[in-house]
Amino acid sequence: MKKNIIYLLLFSLTLSTVIFLIHKRVYGDTSHPGPVLQVTAIIEPCINITLSTNAIVFNCKGAPGIYNADQNVVVRVGSNCGNWTVKCSATPLKGDGATIPSERMFIKAPDTPNTDKGAGKGFEPMSAEKVVLKGSPTESKETILEFRLKTTWEDKAGTYTGQINYTYLANP
């Protein structure tokens, strides 16, 4: 009886092996490698600058002096560049036959030195480009800029207009 059980086990083992081998021969490995698709992605340097407003106004209704802009400007920057810098510069304000030079427009950013250059502590004349924000790859970084205008008795009454331009430097 024991002998028969052993034979039966041997038979089962042999049968299983045979079935496995047959299956392997008939079906093989059912997963086969096919072609390969080459993928390239070109990511361009990108910097996104948004301003909270596209116009500020100095209402100079009194005697000549220092006047604040009607609102602050929030500058938001997003960039994928390793290092980036945003600068701003002002053009002279031009009216009817008269001009207010850009050095009489003043800017204050949170990190400007707290010295008084003629328009209050922390305000710097916009006679040259000013760095307003710098950073590394980020979805959004922002700063708040305050502007002031210094008027004199020589400034003819009227409406003056100019531009504050924002530029950036980026190093991927």
Add this chain to the structure above:
Amino acid sequence: MVFLASIFISFLIFFGNSYLVYAETDPLMSIILSPDSISFHADSSPGTFDSQPVDVTVRSDYKDWSVHCEAISPLTLSKEKNKIPFERLFINTSYINPAVDKGAGPGYESIDQPRLVAKGSLTGPMAIKASSLKFRLLTKWEDKPGTYVGQIRFTYLTNP
């Protein structure tokens, strides 16, 4: 006696079927990708960017077959370690539920795992267009500018 009988039956089964095995010819299965390379051009703020579509053409002698694709090397910035993971490379096929949105728009799923792209049966002597695939890349602000390269492998499963 039983042992001899079992050995005999086993060999009978083995050799009896082996003739069937050797009677089979190797079935043909060919897959052609057109084009065989794709590119994404991320030229604006981070978001989703599409490549050109890829047609999968199959010629098969198999009764049942299916083609799958899977990213085998992540998009890697040349000469640097920066990578765009598989999870941000998406595919659209007719086998994906068009209502599903996994972050790159409806009908797109990431190829962080094998995806079925085509299936069918005997095609006869002529190759057939089995599928048209769309690929989409999701970029982020932290992806450093530059050229990234990677590979997607296609594999097939068959049943003679």
